[in-house]
Each structure stands twice: as C-alpha cells, then as structure tokens.
Amino acid sequence: MQIPVRLGPRSYSIVVEPGGLAKLGDHLRTLGLGSRTMVVSDAAIRARYGVVVAESLRTAGFAVTEVDIPAGEDAKTLDVAARCWDAFVEAGLDRTSTIVALGGGAVGDLAGFAAATYMRGMNFVQVPTTVLAQVDASIGGKTAIDHPRAKNLVGAFHQPRLVLVDPLTAITLPERDFRSGLAEIVKHGIVLDAAYFEDLERSTAPLLAREPGTLERIIGGSCRLKASVIERDPEEQSELRFALNYGHTIGHALEAATAYGRWTHGEAVSLGIVAEAHLARRIGLAGGDTVERQERLLAAVGLPTRATDVDATAVLDATRRDKKARDGKIPFVLAPAIGSFRVVYDVRSDDVRAALAVLAP
C-alpha cells in the first residue's frame, strides 16, 4: 500500500509493506537521495532490525553509518541531539545525506529534530517499528525534544522524504506497547471516519491476535486518515489538524500530572478520550450513545477507561501549558458524533473537573 502525502515540493509517500524493512535501500535509491546515510536507533531495536536495514541500504549503494541513542523518552534531550549533530559532522554528512530513524516514536522525534536542524534541514526517513509510531508519530513532520517543564516543547516541523511502515514489526511488540498504539487508531476513527471506526468494532479479535492481513489493513487505514489531515494542514495552522489532538488535551495532562510514570502514552490517551467524550456530553455536544461506543471499543482492545486517584487540580494545571493554547485559551477537540469533531475554546474548568470525575471507577 502506497499512501501519497501531497505537500507540493515537500510531498512524500507512506509505504505500508509487510517485509518492507528489507526494501528500504531500493526506496531511497528511487528518491535520488545523496550517497550517505546514518541510521539512528536504540540498542534493542538495532539488535532486532539493524542488520536487515543496513544491508538493504548498502546493497542499494548507500554508505551507512550508525548512531545509538537511549531507548524511549530518555533520548529526547538536548544532550542526545548534540551527540547526533557531532556524529553527523564526524560522518561528513551534508544536506543531501539522509537520516533514517529506526524505532519507536521517541527515536523518530529525536532523530527528526536533529535532521531538521542540522545545516537547517537535511533528508530524513522514518522507519517506525511500533504501532504508535506507525500510525501517528512518524507521519506529519512533527519532531521534538523535551524540556524539563514540558514534553515536546522544543522542536520543528520537518517533513520526512519517506515513511516506511512494515506492519509485521507489530507482531513482536510487547502486549502493553501494542495495545498502547491502538489508542491512536481508535482516535482516528472517532474524529475522522465512522466507517473505519465500525471496521475496528468488528475487527477487535483478529486485531488483538495480530493477524497480518488485519494489521496491514488497520495500520494502513490509520496512516491514510492521518495523511489526509496532514495534506490539508501540514503545520497546525488551522483547526483541522487539532482533530488529531482528540483525547490528547486531557491525555497529555494526565501524563504530565503523573510525571509520565504511570501510564503509557496510549493508555493516557485512552483515558483522555473517555474524559473528553464525557465532556462533550456534559456541554450538550454529544449524545450518550456516542460516548458509550467510544468507551466500549477502547475497553474491547484492552485499553483503560477508568483510573483511581486522578488529581484534577494538577491535571487542569497541566492543560494550561498545552502547546495548542492560543494566547491563553485552550482548544478542546470534541466529538459530536462518531466520525466528526469540533474545536471548542470556552470550556469551563468546572466541566473539565466533572469529566475527570467520570474516570473514578
């Protein structure tokens, strides 16, 4: 499956291809990129996929260098970015060279930020190996590192030249990571496509069994939905791209209020979706059935819909540092019905508190 992302001179494709890792070099050669590449990854991912990727690049005629970064969010620091820049200089990379981010969302965010800012922007290719990164983080050109005060506070928009998704990598993910990625998939259905949401409702069993055909269809479908938003709003200039933030205003705040230690990102987004669904009902925007279908699907794919001991004040506080705030106002994306969304700016704190209270089991 080849999904075009039409962005004028910055256009690129998302290639969803079982076994695609071994084809990376061929795809890069087709794009006519410069002769030097550097694969950024963490040690565990490199142990699993590093050889096949490097072989594929070398066979296609590229020089390959590698840099290892810490696993997970620990990679997203200024120090690690600086280490990447050092490695890029050392390897003699220039703007025609290509950084390949091989791994989960954090690898893509960090490597993308380093590529976006090295010589003011060089070629960058995403090879996401988690569901979360495949359907969300790797698409759309958002790159970032963290700041002690807020995640992803420092970053850049830098569109990749290619996103290569091998859905078979999802098969070996730990159960919790796999399910975490499904939260973004469910989100795409809720705000963007009722038919896709219904497919998810029907497909929970083969999806949870990680049946290859189902993985390819569902992951590819989610990539396509995200791509359609990116095409129309590549740099969050309009409200359209806010749609992708559904469940995230409260989800991010739940993560921040618990120092990112309690839930995975997907689990927090699942809880955020539940709270924001109830918020929509509370302010009269959505009916009860719309709320229940969301909760039911999240629960069916094994994501949390309830949580004990949520500190509403801390969560509210964290929402105020949202990057989408516009001169102090926080936009909430809400779903009036499955397959649609609306951005609401004047949500009262009391209503957010009431929505958070729903999370108590």
Place this chain on the structure above:
Amino acid sequence: MQIPVRLGPRSYSIVVEPGGLAKLGDHLRTLGLGSRTMVVSDAAIRARYGVVVAESLRTAGFAVTEVDIPAGEDAKTLDVAARCWDAFVEAGLDRTSTIVALGGGAVGDLAGFAAATYMRGMNFVQVPTTVLAQVDASIGGKTAIDHPRAKNLVGAFHQPRLVLVDPLTAITLPERDFRSGLAEIVKHGIVLDAAYFEDLERSTAPLLAREPGTLERIIGGSCRLKASVIERDPEEQSELRFALNYGHTIGHALEAATAYGRWTHGEAVSLGIVAEAHLARRIGLAGGDTVERQERLLAAVGLPTRATDVDATAVLDATRRDKKARDGKIPFVLAPAIGSFRVVYDVRSDDVRAALAVLAP
C-alpha cells in the same frame, strides 16, 4: 520604505524607516499578533535601544518581557538557546507570542533559532541594529547556532513576521562594524544589480559620512535585492540563493581557518570577494575590468583587499565543510560581469590556491 517579501502564507514586509524603532508596537499591532512579547538582546544594545522599543510595545498594548544574552558570537550556543527556552516558558509564551530580536546578526540568529524551535515555531520579529544584520542576516529566515566544528551548523529556516530596519542606528556604529556591513552591500551589487553597484561607486563619500538619506537609500536598496532572491528561493532549494554566497565560500573559510579572531565577517567577505573575483578571471569566466571594479569599490569603502600570511591549505580544508556542499562538491558562486553570477561546481584546488595567492600584498 516598505519592501514586501512574498512567500505565500509566510509573506512579510521589510520596513525601512528612519526613527522606526519607536513604531515597533504599532507595526506589531497591525499584524494582529498575540498579546505577549519578549525582547531578546544583549546588555549594550538594550542600554541604547531597550527603553524605546519596550515603550513602543507597551503603548501598543503588548505585555513585554526581556531576556539578555551575551554580545556577539558568544550568544550562538546551545546553552544560550536553552536559557531562552527557559525564559519563554517562564513568561508563559505560546505560539501566538512574539520574540523580538533587537541587535546585530548574532542576536537575530540565536533568538530566531530559539523562536523557530519553541513549540515548533512561534512569531518572530527582527529589529536589526547593525548594517550587516539590516541588509543580510535579518532577511530570509536563516537562524542558527554554532557547533564546535562549524559556524551555523545547527539551525532552521524560520521566516520572520516583520523586519524593522531603522537606518539611523547605523550612525552610532563603531567605524569597523559599519564598514564591515558594507561588504554585504557591495556583494549584492556585484552579483545582482549593476545599476546599484554604480550607485555605490558614485556614493562612497556620503555613505562613509553616514549621511541619513544615503544610508536609507543604500540600505533599503540592499534589503530589496536580498528580498528579491528570498522570494524566489526561500530555503536554498535552487542555485539562485547561492548568489548571496558570493565571497562567502572563501570568506567563511578564511574566518574558520583563523578561528574567527582575525577579521570581522565583513572583512573576511571582502577578501573572499577579491579571491573569488580572481578565481573567475583565472578560469576564464570574467575579464580583468570586472575584477578591478570590485577591488576598487571594496578599497574605497575601507575594506581590506589584501592579507598577509594566508594558510591556503587550512582555507581549502575549511571550504570542504561548507553547508552548501552537495554530496562532497562545493559550489562556487562567481561573477562573470558586474550584476550577474554563475555557480561552478568543478573548481580545481589549484585554482583556489592561486586565487588565494593573489591576496598576498
């Protein structure tokens, strides 16, 4: 004088206005920017212009915060950028807030990089107070910090929302800084506009006397020339923008080979122009008269055209780390005649050595 820079949704104006510093707030209000601003500057510039700028912003209804950074190139480090991000968070800035860079090129580069990467890009306004920054660094959206191995190695393209040039600030510049800025002005004439070059040849006396009308006309003219290039090639995608690099391939290398301690940037560019002019003659691209007119004008405005003890090997080495290198090849911008340029990729090292030898007095 209002010079439009037409870049679609990223369009902006360069306003060249004697006494313009006091009008900054009015201009920002016209643009409809968010209510919060932060003025980034160094202590000496702030002592001279800080009050008038802050007053202008406050009078126009903006909240004003300030952050001081080191003077000159010392500002362009990752540590200083991190301090800016901290200050932005502390002041509660979001994407609608505006960073105002008040000062020379280094302030603009650093503040621009911090603004480009904070929340993946916030509003940014350039208020350049040196000739060098007014006619060159502040226009075109290049932002950067330095790397131990190369200047401006890390950065981003981030177009400002406004460039406000007050040519009267040139009157109080130290003599060496003022003349240094003239190198970029001469460069614009050589590669882009023969009539402008002739105006410079006729105007050296009032220009060096810093006659206000001449300053406004010459500085404004140079801004217009640079803007015309930026409009057609905002992110160095084609050879067009390379034109602005005339004198810089060797100029940058001269600076790098002497650890940035011997010449100001403008002085190095002046020497770079002389060497590249001779290089063009040597490879049969330009006639002797074209070379002599360039040297004569540079000398007439008090810029160096000769230098003792140039280490040709070190300079050649430094050219190889040029950000404009494309997969190992270094593009030289050469001037076949006044008012025109050509990009040449296959320049031989021997010819560069011979051109450098011309610099010996």
